[in-house]
Amino acid sequence: MSKEKFYVTTPIYYVNDVPHIGHSYTTIAADTLARYKRFKGFDVFFLTGTDEHGQKIQKAAEKQGKTPQELADEVVLNFQKLWERLDITNDFFIRTTSGFHKWYVANAFEKLFRKGDIYKGEYEGWYCVPCESYYSDLEVGEERVCPTCGRSVDRVREESYFFRLSAYQDKLLEFYEGHPDFVIPETRYNEIKSFVRSGLKDLSVTRISFDWGVRVPFDENHVVYVWFDALLNYLSVFSHPRNRELSYFWPADVHFVGKDILRFHAVYWPAFLMALGERLPKHVVAHGWWTVEGRKMSKSLGNVVDPNDIISRYPRDAYRYFLLRNVPFGLDGDFSERELAERINSELVNDLGNLVNRSLTMVKNYIGGEIKKPERINDVLLEEMATTSFAKISEAMERFRFDDALFAVFEFVRGVNKYITDREPWVLNRKGKMEELSLVLYNLLCSLKTIAGMILPFMPDTAAKILEQIGMDAVSEGLKYSDFSDFYSEESFRIAEEWDYLFRRVEIKDAKTVDGDPPEVDSMESRISVEEFFKVDLRVARILEAESVEGSRKLIRLKIDIGEKEPRTLVAGLKEFFRPEDLVDKLIVVVANLKPAKLMGIESNGMLLAAKDEHGVKLLTVDGNVKPGSRVS
């Protein structure tokens, strides 16, 4: 049977700027998925590249006294070098100034013109150069600013070709109807649907006020709109001589994009494809936006995070881990070096590094570094835990939830650490219970092998190190996913004579306690009477609806059923920890008699209870089905 194919893409990056954490995030996510799918036996094509046309690039080049091509040729190297340093496994790197791509775009444009999907007219409206986007009077408002980035927009009035987007409104809605997973996450899908439902206008797809772009083949005055040009990269790539045999990869399985460019991918792109008679991608997955230490990243603030700088000071695997673990994929994230250091110290050093080191030390000291599979395996706890974790990882990856997958990996890691504490191999050694000891140590080595398999797509260097330390060579042995998911596949292990720690502890210099020290609960004065406690009316509530509050980094608006006639509105600071759709239907505990408070102009009636530790926030729920409104005491 031939292998199942899988095609994953990143957006192609503008070359007016150097790569930063946001770019590396999308690329690392796509790389992780590509590695995961290859590991699972898929035939994978992973594409990334650069978007080199448009007014923005032309202006940036002019400022630097260069031609746009010179600028592109220079900046593209920054992206290519960074991807190399991060060990990104893209199968091809596309540049929109390449001949094959320009040819493809010109052809597609002409085809749509001949078909009548593109026609000539006049455009009058607003244009935002940084976003390379058109807006109406209504969208730019009285202030005349871009609704996406807030910068001022230019009034444009010129002859233009238009793509008949309006003709695709119903077809798009019909397509969305039949493909409930086309856009992920769901909340963003809803925004896209309501945007399309509110009416689509034809889209200007050429410009005459500058010339840095693909020329319209039958009208030399016009260059093709940069987004029409750029989106086609996902298809044009198969017209490159090296990739001609690979067109079976289309349609793409996943386009990863930032939330800011979702509309282009979820509305314009499918409409262009419908017009061209091509099949539509399976998923467009939108991730959130990274801020730095709570602030928007910007050159003027001087807080742009250069991934090169981070990976020259921390292992690149730690950077990959942090990005994918720290933020639920789809939500906004905040980068702080302190949090990166904390994750390294707690999970990578304490949980994982320590587990590997202590296991190897015991194998070396107690049994000389070599072990054979025991004849009788009557302790399969770790095998069972591994199976559960693999299932969770697989489910999470199907839904592009990298954070959940990593959580499941570390659940297993912590489980193995607990196994050591419970089985006390040092006691078995002291008492000379060699058979039992061998079984425990064999279980541990099988677990390390399993962990290497689990983290391989996320932290490839670390996976390779673990395998080397336990005496397995992933590359030359051509290991496959099945070797890892079969827990007891190894007949024997001979571990390395010496090994290095996987990760080094990082000093957290600017450590500050954000929430203050916990209050002294033991002093009698701070205790309250039961009457005082009962003043707090705690109730069980069911979450009926959840939606993110636009413009807020933290807030989610909830509609809850608390046993009253009408549902209540409650606003909670959960956005950094939960996707709104994951909250729906949860039974939570709410302080019901709190005075209403206004948050971002929304009245909140109550407060939900939640607990926070270094792994994130968890809601207080009840352990069975209780009627909403029930009292908690």
Ligand code: MSP
């Ligand atoms: N050239 C277009 C994409 C064309 S795809 C056919 C473009 N380029 S970009 O360089 O501006 O942005 C590329 C990607 O980087 C987008 O997905 C964007 O969301 C992402 N990011 C840019 N800044 C970001 C953050 N601060 N945080 C997370 N991702 C962000 O748009």
